[in-house]
Amino acid sequence: MTDESPTVELRRRSSAGDGEWVEVVERRRFDGPATALIICDMWDHHWSAGATVRVGQLAPQIDELADHLRRRGSLIIHAPSETLDFYHDHPARRRMLRIPRIDPPEPRPHPDPPLPIDDSDGGSDTGESQPHRAWSRQHPGIRIMDDDLISDDGAEIFSALQNAGITTVAIAGVHTNMCVLDRSFGIKNLVRWGLDTILVRDLTDAMYNPAMPPYVSHERGTELVVEHIEQYWCPSVSSAELLRL
Numbered sequence: 001m002t003d004e005s006p007t008v009e010l011r012r013r014s015s016a017g018d019g020e021w022v023e024v025v026e027r028r029r030f031d032g033p034a035t036a037l038i039i040c041d042m043w044d045h046h047w048s049a050g051a052t053v054r055v056g057q058l059a060p061q062i063d064e065l066a067d068h069l070r071r072r073g074s075l076i077i078h079a080p081s082e083t084l085d086f087y088h089d090h091p092a093r094r095r096m097l098r099i100p101r102i103d104p105p106e107p108r109p110h111p112d113p114p115l116p117i118d119d120s121d122g123g124s125d126t127g128e129s130q131p132h133r134a135w136s137r138q139h140p141g142i143r144i145m146d147d148d149l150i151s152d153d154g155a156e157i158f159s160a161l162q163n164a165g166i167t168t169v170a171i172a173g174v175h176t177n178m179c180v181l182d183r184s185f186g187i188k189n190l191v192r193w194g195l196d197t198i199l200v201r202d203l204t205d206a207m208y209n210p211a212m213p214p215y216v217s218h219e220r221g222t223e224l225v226v227e228h229i230e231q232y233w234c235p236s237v238s239s240a241e242l243l244r245l
């Protein structure tokens with residue numbers, strides 16, 4: 001990365017005391033070959049009809065971003081959890097399995113405050129109350145190229161990042177308050193492993209039902225989770241910032 005490398009605008013939130021948080025914007029240089037994009041749990045179907053609709057809306061936007069970053073030398077990792085049997089013979093899955101294993105470091109201690117929304121009912125905003133496995137693959141609107149990687153395992157993904165010399169990990173997909181944070185390859189582990197982690201804030205969605213506290217719209221519930229991540233875990237970036245590179 002040189003001084004002529006393009007920069008992107010990142011957003012985080014910093015404590016101003018007395019329970020107040022202020023938005024902080026910083027510019028950071030972007031190095032395509034040292035960056036990876038993880039696409040989290042963008043399944044073909046979801047047990048919540050509302051979630052299925054919103055994933056379908058996000059899919060072409062995530063595909064556009066993946067294609068853009070791929071052409072700039074970034075590594076694209078598809079992480080559609082619990083569907084790897086579907087990709088057993090895919091070249092991107094076989095490539096992942098050939099990567100030498102590097103064990104992740106001992107996770108660093110990190111504060112983990114409660115989320116600002118109540119998702120204890122499962123988070124569906126379209127009336128479903130019984131979670132079940134409705135997915136079989138990644139959404140077909142997101143292309144997987146042979147030079148990409150496929151995994152839903154944090155240790156595999158960590159190995160891939162280390163072997164590729166990745167220093168910055170962007171993550172997009174769903175759901176922000178659940179899988180994006182908590183999967184073995186999610187934000188919490190990435191940060192605790194000491195990786196420079198960034199959430200793509202407009203290419204994500206929360207599982208939140210407005211009938212639950214804090215009784216805000218679904219869109220505002222997602223925003224609250226993004227703000228929580230910016231406060232406690234990592235900065236965020238807009239896809240528009242990345243697409244202009």
